[in-house]
Amino acid sequence: MAITVKDLVRWLRPSAVVAALAALLATMYLGYIVDPEGNLHDFPVGLVNLDVGDVVGGQQVNVGDQIEAALVQQIPADTVDLREMGLPELHRAMLNGTIYGAIVIPSDFTKRVSILGAASVVPGDVERPVITVETNPAAGAYATQILLRITTQATDEANRAVGVQLLDRVQNQLQSASGAPTTELSGSSRLALAEPISVVVVPFRPLPDGAGGGLSAFFYTLLLLLAGFTGAMIIHSMVDSSLGFAPTEYGPWYVHYPPTPISRVRTLLIKWGILLAVAPVVSGVYLAVATLLGMSIQRAPMLFLYGVLAIVAVGVTALSILAIFGAAGLLVNLVLFIVLGLPSAGGTVPIEATPRAMEWLSTFEPMHQIFVAVRAILYYDARASSGLAHGVWMALLGLAIGLVIGLVATSFYDRKGLERRAGSTSGTR
Structure with a gap:
């Protein structure tokens, strides 16, 4: 029996529908998973600066403000929606799921930086100043991964910038106190001051088992x-x-x-x-x-x-x-x-x-x-x-x-x- 063009079209129609559906499936599913970070845009992250500052060398200093300015400058605005907010607003945003996490600078941040600088030349126990990265686990595990990559890169840069300033200030104070222009800090002190900030990652509200x-x-x-x-x-x-x-x-x-x-x-x-x-x-x-x-x-x-x-x-x-x-x-x-x-x-x-x-x-x-x-x-x-x-x-x-x-x-x-x-x-x- 001869196959007509009409018969051919009739039997090819299902193949065309399946092929079109397969193309749409591949485009949609692979398109959203192949390069998520390349597609990143308007990723909401909170920034909370609670630092009240401290008097250092007779001058009012606020290292938290410096960190905040550095983070705003370093975090790309075309991919991340960095929202400066207070602590109550942060809690509301976390509970509402409107942000994926936040960077929190504590109220005693400048004071702790000053204490760390003094401890490098004066014996005694001291704790490093801390910046907290609060994650929002309920927003999803992959969102948390993206958040940590963004915040790690930004806080590392801020850490090094603060370290440079702190090293210069402590070195100048040490030379002024001793009167010797060649006075140097010990290697362990310089190492501690080079990256003075400890970044701690904590979940805002841990997810329950199950x-x-x-x-x-x-x-x-x-x-x-x-x-x-x-x-x-x-x-x-x-x-x-x-x-x-x-x-x-x-x-x-x-x-x-x-x-x-x-x-x-x-x-x-x-x-x-x-x-x-x-x-x-x-x-x-x-x-x-x-x-x-x-x-x-x-x-x-x-x-x-x-x-x-x-x-x-x-x-x-x-x-x-x-x-x-x-x-x-x-x-x-x-x-x-x-x-x-x-x-x-x-x-x-x-x-x-x-x-x-x-x-x-x-x-x-x-x-x-x-x-x-x-x-x-x-x-x-x-x-x-x-x-x-x-x-x-x-x-x-x-x-x-x-x-x-x-x-x-x-x-x-x-x-x-x-x-x-x-x-x-x-x-x-």
Whole structure:
């Protein structure tokens, strides 16, 4: 039998769709993971200077101000959003998850630098001045790595700059006291003064056991989204099979029931009803399994309720898309919820370390909206300002959009007489 051009196009069409989907997958997934630090932009880091200064040699000196100025100059503004703030503001930002960490200069910093300088020529025990780098583990392990790289490089430069000034000052004081221009510090003293600052890294609020190093929120989010996405596909196919709009096939067993005379709107309402009934069950199953596996869950009722909302919002929208586009809706849902969702979720790589196109996607992609709410429930005491309020309102907005587009489209199809019946190619009577 001869193969026509029409036959060739028909069989090549699936290959083209798969190839296009593969190209999109590779672009999205590899594009956000290959070079996160090269994509770094607007990475939020706090800077808190509490130093009150000290009187040194009859003059008021504030080394903390010098360190602050040096850090502002050294940390690149095109990649890092360095926010100078006070201690209360820092705590609020950490609890809200709006910064990934902070550099904190203590109130007695200048005094400790002065004591270190005096101790280099006067016997006695002394502690090095300390700068604290506070991390925000709940923001993610990779975000912490980026933060430490940025702060380590910046504080090393500041440390050396302070060391040079301190060495010169101590050397001048030593020469003035002895009257000998060739008086030198000992090697150990010069070594201690060359890098006088000790940088201590501490977590602002350590994550509890069972948090997966900050990844439990992301994977729980993925479970909720998959429940809505795959649940919609299962409900769609099984209901259509039961109503006779698609064949039912399990292995060698095959049956195709006669089409049921039912409108598109009623069909969609039935699917939504099934989803609404199953969402609490799935959310409860997730919660029970997570608890049995030892996952840290501080606010189980809140997580259960938000899980129901997220599953319903995703599932309703996915069912509406299937009702609008038919078989092509499977591909639309896959791209919308999975292909574009994972790279822009911010659960593994911070949004500020992904290409700006993915940052734009995160403003409306469902996975990111669910993630910030789940993270707030699991790590930030379910604070509304830490992402819970945003996640709830975005889920409600997504649910509303799904309901509207589904009802509008199916009502339009019904009014136009676009019935779902066997042997129909045009969809008209």
